Amino acid sequence: MNSGAWHRFGRSFAIQRRVIFALIMREIITRYGRNNIGFAWLFAEPMLFTIGITVLWSVAKENAGGHHINIIAFAITSYTTVLMWRNTIGNCTHAVVPNQSLLFHRNVKIIDFFFARIILEISGVTFSTAVLFLALLITGLIPPPADVLTMIGGWILLAWYSIAMGLLIGALCQYDELVERIWHPLAYFQLPVSGAFAMASWLPTPLRKVVLLFPAANCAEIVRDGYFGDAIKSYYDAGYVATICLVLTWLGLLAVRGAARRLA
Template sequence: MPTTLSPDSLPPGTMRHGARVQIRVIGALILREMHTRYGRENIGYVWLFLEPMLLATMIAILHSRASNHFGNDLKPVPLSLIGYCNFMTFRSIFNRAEGALDANLPLLHHRTVSIVDVLVSRAILDAAGTWIAFTVLISLCVATGMANLPERPLILILGMILMVWLSIGLAMVVCAITHDRHAVGRLIHPLSYIMMPLSGAFFTMKSLPESIRNIFLYIPLAHVFEMLRYGWFKTATPEFIDPMYLAAWILISTFLGLLLLALARQRIHMP
């Protein structure tokens, strides 16, 4: 009978062993982050999704009386929920990257922990909170007839994953450039708010005049939101989604972020 090695008995240095170690590290960091943010008092970890749910509910209520000015099946409530919940994912990951290196220096004493692990664990936690909030709210909308079921769920899921990946890539860049540059760090939060009306979260590219649309399509978030709407709405089209442009942004930001973090790590003197 062939014997199967358990994950714990895998020899050090193998890819499977390294992957398992990193998964454990990220899992531990997620639990640490949850306890640091929410603690165990009152409703504790429920705030993970309750806070984004309350904010998204307010946005949905504001749009509930709006006319269906985008036409067809692009109803205002699901359109706003798809836009706002996914923008919250971006904003949370992007904003929390500022100062993340300074705040987590003690963790870098552990050889298996890197700042990338910290950023990824934070991103997973933020994405999980907004995804849970979105799932609950959109399910209520479907149940009450304010929204239809997604027409292309796999594309919708892909768009949500790409939003997280793009956010992590940009977060790594932000984390690296704001280390020892506190003046730059103060610009990150205002920049994320400026990005909200420019991201295409609340309007379609098709509704814009061509001259303005061409400017908005330079923003990678616009392509992600077009993908999300294409995944949910039957009449949405992939006309303004450029997969190669979006992939270039994701890969370049990830590579640049890793490079800048490595350079920043060299400037850190651990006691």
């Protein structure tokens, strides 16, 4: 690629970066407004959900007994993975219609709507999770993780899966609104096989094989493996998850391109 091509690419990238940033700011103001704590709800909302689930699971363990792991750490490493893919994909289902009038601007593309919401959701969940971990580590309620890099790797794979599925489901919603109606109940049905409520090692072998067909369950196992280390037995296949995410990304980009042509 010659210098002229690099210059054009850099100019185009800078334009789209400004477009996405403007869409993110518009989304924040539209969704959270300027009152109360405003855009801080982006981080506070997933944090409150996670704290609530953590308290419930802690009470349940005290009343019923359970496995010899820190239940607070288990709750955070589990439920935050659900928030990541569910919030990201769910908010992509209605990313285009509220912003469709903006397509009259030449530099605004449909994929920008998806990227703006994806960045918002992933940033919110990631920041709130990091703050919770830091606060609980400082207070001594949870021990430090065994392998931070493995945790980050699992989180990145989960983010990739969320991005790919967000593009795919969000674009398919532009073909038929029935997709949006179907996805929301499917998201709830996916919870039992998401790896959020039970480790793969707790499941019987036939059920474990079924659960690990879902990328989200593998990602949750990787995150927990990085946190608990040798204290637990983890089952996952990172190569399988990366392959599925690659295929989903390709399908998602094709669907976005098709949706853009339909609207054009």
